[in-house]
Amino acid sequence: MGLPPNFLANYKNDPSRDSFIGLHYFPATEAENLGKPAHKDPSCFTIVYQDEVRGLQVHKDGQWIPIAPSKDKLVVNIGDVIQVLSNNKFKSATHRVVRPRETDRYSYAFFYNVQGDKWVEPLPQFTKEIGESPKYRGFVFDEYLQLRLRNLTHPPARPEDLMDITHYSISN
Numbered sequence: 001m002g003l004p005p006n007f008l009a010n011y012k013n014d015p016s017r018d019s020f021i022g023l024h025y026f027p028a029t030e031a032e033n034l035g036k037p038a039h040k041d042p043s044c045f046t047i048v049y050q051d052e053v054r055g056l057q058v059h060k061d062g063q064w065i066p067i068a069p070s071k072d073k074l075v076v077n078i079g080d081v082i083q084v085l086s087n088n089k090f091k092s093a094t095h096r097v098v099r100p101r102e103t104d105r106y107s108y109a110f111f112y113n114v115q116g117d118k119w120v121e122p123l124p125q126f127t128k129e130i131g132e133s134p135k136y137r138g139f140v141f142d143e144y145l146q147l148r149l150r151n152l153t154h155p156p157a158r159p160e161d162l163m164d165i166t167h168y169s170i171s172n
């Protein structure tokens, strides 16, 4: 990101808390199964390991690109927090899981999060220091996670509000 080494670790400032590991098991069914629909992770970034069954796809230039699994490959997805910190210079990756037919699939995701009470807003390095106005207003990280949960039970009227972190965007 062009920031000093350890910037994110210091920003996060309590390494013992608030990272999150997800173990996913997508059991086999006869039909091809959309294991996880298109979404962006709310994390800073996410490290994913998928087994040889494959299924992870990233959306790029209007197409779904399959990510080939490999025993010694980890996938790093940029999440919404880095998108906000970098004022849109680094975009949160849209991705989904399509599990092949009749195959069990396992994957492991490590979500690198800031603490729940952390205030998140575009960093000066990506705004006033380079003469750009902030594209987001600040928010407490937990508040955003709550909003994501609420969106599951009360879907927002505009579909883009479900996918993107538009809730805090400043239109100028």
Ligand SMILES: O=C(O)CCC(=O)C(=O)O
Pocket (backbone or CB within 6 Å): 022, 024, 036, 041, 048, 049, 050, 055, 056, 095, 096, 097, 107, 108, 109
């Ligand atoms: O199972 C995978 O490969 C990725 C899962 C994922 O995108 C997520 O848990 O956010």
Ligand SMILES: [Fe+2]
Pocket (backbone or CB within 6 Å): 039, 040, 041, 046, 095
């Ligand atoms: Fe994800």
